[in-house]
Amino acid sequence: MLLPPLYLVARAFEADPATLAEIVFRPRNLKLLFNTLALTACVLALTTLIALPMAWLVTRSDLRHKRFHAIMGVLPLAVPGYVMAYALIGLSGYYGFANHIFGIRLPRPEGLSGSAAALALYTFPYLFLNLRAALAGMDPGLEECARSLGRTPWRTFLTVVLPHLKPALLSGWLVIALYVLGDFGVIALMRYEVFSYAIFTQYAGAFDRVYAAWLSLMLMAVTGAFIMADAYLRGHRYARAGGGAARVAAPVPLGRFRPLAWLFLATIYLASLGLPLTVLLHWMAQPGPGLDAAEVALAFYRTASLALPAALLAICMALPVVYLTVRFPSPLASGLDRLIYLGYAVPPLAFALSMAFFALRTAPALYQSLPLLLFAYVTTFLALAVGPIRSRLLQIGPRYEEAARALGHGALSSFTLTALPLLRRSMVAGGLLVFIMVVKELPITFLLAPIGYRTLATTVFSRTSEGMLAEAAPYALMIVLFSSLFAGLILRHEGRR
Amino acid sequence: MKKTFLTGCLALALSMPAAALADELTIYSGRGEALVAPIIAQFEAETGIETNVRYAGTAELAALLHEEGAQSPADVFWAQDGGALGAVAPLFADLPGEVNAGVAEAFRNVNNKWAPTSGRSRVLVYSKERVQEADLPASITDLTDAKYKGRVAWAPTNGSFQAFVTAFRVAHGEDAAKAWLTGMIANDAKVYRNNGTQIEAIANGEVDFGLVNNYYLGGFLTRDADFPVAQTHFAAGDIGNLLNVAGAGVVAASDNQDNARKFIAYLLSETAQQYITLRGNEYPVIPGIIPNATLESFATVQEISPRIDIDQISDLDGTLALLRDVGLL
Numbered sequence: 045m046l047l048p049p050l051y052l053v054a055r056a057f058e059a060d061p062a063t064l065a066e067i068v069f070r071p072r073n074l075k076l077l078f079n080t081l082a083l084t085a086c087v088l089a090l091t092t093l094i095a096l097p098m099a100w101l102v103t104r105s106d107l108r109h110k111r112f113h114a115i116m117g118v119l120p121l122a123v124p125g126y127v128m129a130y131a132l133i134g135l136s137g138y139y140g141f142a143n144h145i146f147g148i149r150l151p152r153p154e155g156l157s158g159s160a161a162a163l164a165l166y167t168f169p170y171l172f173l174n175l176r177a178a179l180a181g182m183d184p185g186l187e188e189c190a191r192s193l194g195r196t197p198w199r200t201f202l203t204v205v206l207p208h209l210k211p212a213l214l215s216g217w218l219v220i221a222l223y224v225l226g227d228f229g230v231i232a233l234m235r236y237e238v239f240s241y242a243i244f245t246q247y248a249g250a251f252d253r254v255y256a257a258w259l260s261l262m263l264m265a266v267t268g269a270f271i272m273a274d275a276y277l278r279g280h281r282y283a284r285a286g287g288g289a290a291r292v293a294a295p296v297p298l299g300r301f302r303p304l305a306w307l308f309l310a311t312i313y314l315a316s317l318g319l320p321l322t323v324l325l326h327w328m329a330q331p332g333p334g335l336d337a338a339e340v341a342l343a344f345y346r347t348a349s350l351a352l353p354a355a356l357l358a359i360c361m362a363l364p365v366v367y368l369t370v371r372f373p374s375p376l377a378s379g380l381d382r383l384i385y386l387g388y389a390v391p392p393l394a395f396a397l398s399m400a401f402f403a404l405r406t407a408p409a410l411y412q413s414l415p416l417l418l419f420a421y422v423t424t425f426l427a428l429a430v431g432p433i434r435s436r437l438l439q440i441g442p443r444y445e446e447a448a449r450a451l452g453h454g455a456l457s458s459f460t461l462t463a464l465p466l467l468r469r470s471m472v473a474g475g476l477l478v479f480i481m482v483v484k485e486l487p488i489t490f491l492l493a494p495i496g497y498r499t500l501a502t503t504v505f506s507r508t509s510e511g512m513l514a515e516a517a518p519y520a521l522m523i524v525l526f527s528s529l530f531a532g533l534i535l536r537h538e539g540r541r
Numbered sequence: 542m543k544k545t546f547l548t549g550c551l552a553l554a555l556s557m558p559a560a561a562l563a564d565e566l567t568i569y570s571g572r573g574e575a576l577v578a579p580i581i582a583q584f585e586a587e588t589g590i591e592t593n594v595r596y597a598g599t600a601e602l603a604a605l606l607h608e609e610g611a612q613s614p615a616d617v618f619w620a621q622d623g624g625a626l627g628a629v630a631p632l633f634a635d636l637p638g639e640v641n642a643g644v645a646e647a648f649r650n651v652n653n654k655w656a657p658t659s660g661r662s663r664v665l666v667y668s669k670e671r672v673q674e675a676d677l678p679a680s681i682t683d684l685t686d687a688k689y690k691g692r693v694a695w696a697p698t699n700g701s702f703q704a705f706v707t708a709f710r711v712a713h714g715e716d717a718a719k720a721w722l723t724g725m726i727a728n729d730a731k732v733y734r735n736n737g738t739q740i741e742a743i744a745n746g747e748v749d750f751g752l753v754n755n756y757y758l759g760g761f762l763t764r765d766a767d768f769p770v771a772q773t774h775f776a777a778g779d780i781g782n783l784l785n786v787a788g789a790g791v792v793a794a795s796d797n798q799d800n801a802r803k804f805i806a807y808l809l810s811e812t813a814q815q816y817i818t819l820r821g822n823e824y825p826v827i828p829g830i831i832p833n834a835t836l837e838s839f840a841t842v843q844e845i846s847p848r849i850d851i852d853q854i855s856d857l858d859g860t861l862a863l864l865r866d867v868g869l870l
Binding site: 412507 | 567573574575593594595596597598600601602604605607608609610612614698732733734738745747865868870
């Protein structure tokens with residue numbers, strides 16, 4: 045985890061002091077900082093507005109087809125960022141659908157509002173997954189106590205439920221915030237200048253690894269601040285109403301709000317899945333060469349054989365980290381925990397370069413090999429797997445394990461016998477997040493994959509880079525379908541338990 | 542079950558052969574697969590040399606090559622623009638003298654570090670719907686005029702644009718270049734990411750003019766003959782008509798330099814040049830190629846382009862400093 049920051053520091057101090065002062069104290073950096081913070085705040089607000097009601101509806105209300113809604117709430121993650129941005133841009137303008145179909149000419153989405161909308165529409169599932177797991181796992185006894193003591197349902201939600209959702213909210217927010225910090229695909233199309241944009245511009249326009257390293261370090265300082273804020277806000281008191289197993293919460297009848305709930309969900313689905321799929325189909329409809337089925341199948345197989353092991357490894361590595369930080373809190377453990385988020389926040393291009401830097405110096409034989417690529421994925425995306433597992437373990441509390449210990453089991457076997465089975469759902473959620481990210485990941489894959497090893501995402505890239513959007517569309521569609529299929533399978537399996 | 546699968550995957554990964562064989566060639570391609578894969582396949586068929594290609598962005602690959610240094614597994618780097626070639630030049634081995642001697646003078650790399658593989662020209666793209674012929678500017682410097690306020694797109698972070706700014710500095714001096722840039726900013730020029738997005742923006746009605754390379758519009762027109770964007774040049778000799786190149790070089794760290802040179806020679810063959818000219822809508826760098834009918838003739842383009850040596854426009858650092866100075870980077 046420490047490798048990328050070390051690399052960046054090494055590069056950053058190659059600068060001579062005069063240029064350095066000029067680079068670090070530019071007023072432009074302040075503007076970048078402001079834009080970055082504004083964007084993050086907007087995305088967090090939007091994702092919460094989408095994910096919180098949605099998670100409540102699929103766990104606590106009497107809405108039917110909950111499995112379907114749960115899957116629909118996860119799928120937007122599979123949409124590559126630039127496709128989402130194109131989808132929003134494609135709505136507007138002379139040739140956009142809005143003008144084409146309804147004769148309304150919308151202004152082109154761009155800048156802060158455009159980037160925030162596009163990012164929120166495919167990052168809200170992080171929050172949704174976290175919140176859904178937390179709401180489903182929460183002991184309804186707490187709410188029943190509050191209600192029996194005279195609180196109204198709404199007050200109960202605000203004073204009892206919401207505080208217990210804090211770990212889930214925070215870990216969802218953190219992941220989204222860090223994602224926003226590192227994203228390039230959306231902000232480039234929406235023409236909004238934030239740190240990641242400036243960093244890419246340095247590598248791309250200037251071939252300047254020094255200034256880029258400085259910008260990356262500044263970005264990581266912002267990240268560090270977010271992580272500290274998260275740790276500060278996280279707090280400690282999470283309780284259950286009593287011992288024994290919790291019941292399943294009784295569903296709240298929606299009554300006359302049912303149409304409203306459906307309208308809300310339908311709008312979200314249309315915006316987050318309908319739009320990007322329309323854009324992809326629109327591209328596909330344009331004339332282009334036919335698909336080479338064998339090539340697609342190979343790219344498909346290769347993508348799977350990267351994403352699956354990466355997801356499994358991430359789960360295996362996340363478990364001990366979470367166990368350590370939750371059960372044995374110590375400065376060392378929480379330091380370790382925060383490092384994990386640092387890995388996630390390094391801009392992917394800088395991350396890939398740092399991996400190249402260290403692999404070539406320590407184990408050149410592994411350079412551009414699958415094990416190194418997997419290692420890079422797991423170090424970048426580990427934070428995604430940690431979030432849901434931690435929220436769940438906090439909820440479970442230590443009692444089951446204490447009971448097992450009292451019955452004579454060792455620490456390890458009491459954990460595997462009691463907590464581990466209860467963690468299964470959150471492990472699946474965490475692994476799924478990693479899987480989907482790996483499927484659409486780009487800069488790390490194309491620099492570190494074994495040569496000639498082309499995944500779906502790199503194939504999309506090598507088509508779009510020469511402006512051949514139509515040829516890229518089938519592969520982008522494959523990414524969405526593939527991730528969806530996988531998400532569907534997993535969530536089905538989860539429900540059958 | 543999970544564990545078995547995992548171990549299986551790792552074992553599979555570790556058993557992949559790492560050593561390079563003699564008749565292989567490793568290419569880092571900043572040019573897109575859709576365009577160049579057929580040329581590379583043809584090269585394999587004709588020479589029997591097996592190629593491994595890493596497709597990625599030109600900029601990312603340039604950064605990676607610097608990171609790899611002497612340990613680079615790459616034999617050839619094929620870049621999208623001259624700026625990247627200039628940045629990577631210290632990592633290239635010298636080419637045989639005759640390589641650059643054979644190409645059109647306008648594209649030649651005098652230091653012989655890399656070979657041009659195709660030429661492109663800077664053009665003005667404009668909306669067919671909202672721009673009258675009489676409104677077209679004679680010089681790129683006219684775009685700071687009030688009548689173009691808020692109507693022009695540009696891409697200050699794009700490599701080709703930066704090469705143009707460098708040429709501007711060489712031709713007219715630092716002060717003039719700075720005055721033009723600040724004039725454009727004051728005239729509310731709209732910033733886009735690259736060439737393609739400018740053309741889309743014109744079609745979408747966001748802007749009326751754009752400053753791009755000549756080969757992007759062709760792709761849009763092939764898909765839609767009624768696409769409402771056209772392109773033109775400025776008056777003869779104007780700096781806005783700059784000629785530039787894409788090219789390739791042999792990586793000095795390569796242990797396969799013979800094959801690498803064969804590949805570059807192949808890129809300069811008639812077959813490859815003809816393909817790039819027709820499919821990529823670019824200009825060939827050798828004589829005797831059937832011209833692309835959709836493009837202005839190479840003779841004309843050469844005649845109206847400013848007299849600037851490509852090697853002279855290598856001071857990217859100065860341009861970046863200028864762009865930062867005026868607040869564009």
